[in-house]
Amino acid sequence: MSPSFIDALLAAPRPLVMEVKLRDPHGADLLGPRTVTDLVTRYEQAGAPCLSVVTGRWFGGTPRLLREVTAATQLPVLQKDFLTRPAQLEAARALGASAVLLTAALLPATSLTRLVTTALDLGLTPFVEITEERELDTLPRIAECVVAVNNKDIRTRERDRGDLGRSLRLLPALRAAGCRAPVSASAITDPHDAARLLDAGYAALLIGTSLMRTGDLTGWLADLDAARAGVAA
Ligand SMILES: O=C(O)c1ccccc1NCC(=O)[C@H](O)[C@H](O)COP(=O)(O)O
Numbered sequence: 001m002s003p004s005f006i007d008a009l010l011a012a013p014r015p016l017v018m019e020v021k022l023r024d025p026h027g028a029d030l031l032g033p034r035t036v037t038d039l040v041t042r043y044e045q046a047g048a049p050c051l052s053v054v055t056g057r058w059f060g061g062t063p064r065l066l067r068e069v070t071a072a073t074q075l076p077v078l079q080k081d082f083l084t085r086p087a088q089l090e091a092a093r094a095l096g097a098s099a100v101l102l103t104a105a106l107l108p109a110t111s112l113t114r115l116v117t118t119a120l121d122l123g124l125t126p127f128v129e130i131t132e133e134r135e136l137d138t139l140p141r142i143a144e145c146v147v148a149v150n151n152k153d154i155r156t157r158e159r160d161r162g163d164l165g166r167s168l169r170l171l172p173a174l175r176a177a178g179c180r181a182p183v184s185a186s187a188i189t190d191p192h193d194a195a196r197l198l199d200a201g202y203a204a205l206l207i208g209t210s211l212m213r214t215g216d217l218t219g220w221l222a223d224l225d226a227a228r229a230g231v232a233a
Contacts, residue, residue, distance in 0.1 A: 005050055005076035005099035005125035006146055006181050009204045012049035014221065016194075017078065017183070019052040019208035020069055022060035025158045029060075030212040036065065039212075040072040046217050050099075052078040052206055058157050063095065070096025078127050078206075084111065086118040099125035099146065103154060109138035116140050129154075129185065131166065133173045147174055148183040148206060162187020164197065171201055191220055195227035 002008075009015055020039055022031050031039065043051060053069045055061035061081070070077050076098035083089060083100055084107065092100050102115050112128070117140070119126040126145040130136065131153070139145065149167045152158040167184035174182040184197045185206035194205055214220045 002074060002076065002098075004123070005078060005127070006144070008049045008076050009146065009183075010181055012204070014047055014049075014225065015198070015204035016048060016211075016221075016224075017050045017052050017185075017204060017206040018043040018046070018048040018211050019054065019080070019206060020065070021054040021208040021212055022065070024209055025059070027060075030209065036068045037072045040069055042217060043211075044073055044075060046221055048075060050076045050078065052080055052208070054208065055079055055081040063091070066092070066095045066097060076125075078125075082106065083115070086115065089115065089118050089122055089124060093122050093124055097124065099127045102126055102128045103150075104128055104130045104135035104139070105132075105155065112138065113140050116145060120144055127183075130170070133170060136173060136177045136179075139177070142178045143180050145179070146181040146183055146204075147179045148185040149174070150186050151184065151188070152186040158186060164188065164193055167197055167202065168200055175201070191223035192227045194224050195230075198228060 024030055053066050055063050055066050066079050078099040079092045079097040080101045089100050100119055104112060116126045128145050129148045129150045131150050149170045151162040151164050151166055153160050181203045183204045183206055184202045188194050188205055188207050189210045197205055
């Protein structure tokens with residue numbers, strides 16, 4: 001049996017969730033001449049422990065894209081979309097997802113509780129995204145969730161430049177609330193910044209645009225590894 005999304009992430013030596021995302025927030029194409037299968041294979045070869053796929057239409061996605069990704073890999077896959085109903089979580093599982101995005105800012109507390117419970121009952125890892133400390137107050141079963149700090153603002157379609165300081169500021173509150181798998185997500189463009197976030201105590205990072213855009217994925221990851229070794233020395 002494959003490991004759950006959260007277990008695969010926590011066991012990874014280089015804990016990056018590599019994201020399949022067809023368009024940037026301004027509508028620019030990120031895939032280029034590659035196929036989705038080429039990209040998934042490349043991420044796998046690069047050692048990704050888990051993948052993410054943006055199926056939200058703001059970023060050029062569709063539910064069919066989730067199936068394309070899960071058909072091309074055995075790795076645990078996160079579906080990133082505006083998921084608000086239990087039926088959408090059942091559909092995600094049927095299409096092969098292992099984790100589902102739940103955006104705390106967009107969900108009333110009662111819905112968030114119901115969706116976390118439903119996801120866990122279905123064997124899916126809830127990937128709960130927050131931008132403010134108070135969103136942790138109503139989050140149930142936090143030790144079983146991945147909790148991601150989004151460095152951008154989804155309410156403005158992530159057209160802002162992002163604020164990695166938000167991740168650094170919120171990490172102590174995440175740990176204090178019992179989160180085992182804190183993730184920093186969005187706007188991570190530089191391997192040195194990525195190393196800094198991991199060194200600060202993040203269990204993992206989620207990176208889309210930078211990995212989609214780099215012409216040298218191996219080099220990007222080598223720079224991250226070198227920066228982490230430097231940080232640790
Ligand atoms: O964050 C959301 O609520 C969301 C909902 C629906 C579709 C996408 C959503 N977020 C997208 C992302 O958060 C980013 O694609 C992801 O964090 C990677 O960001 P980046 O590295 O800046 O491309």
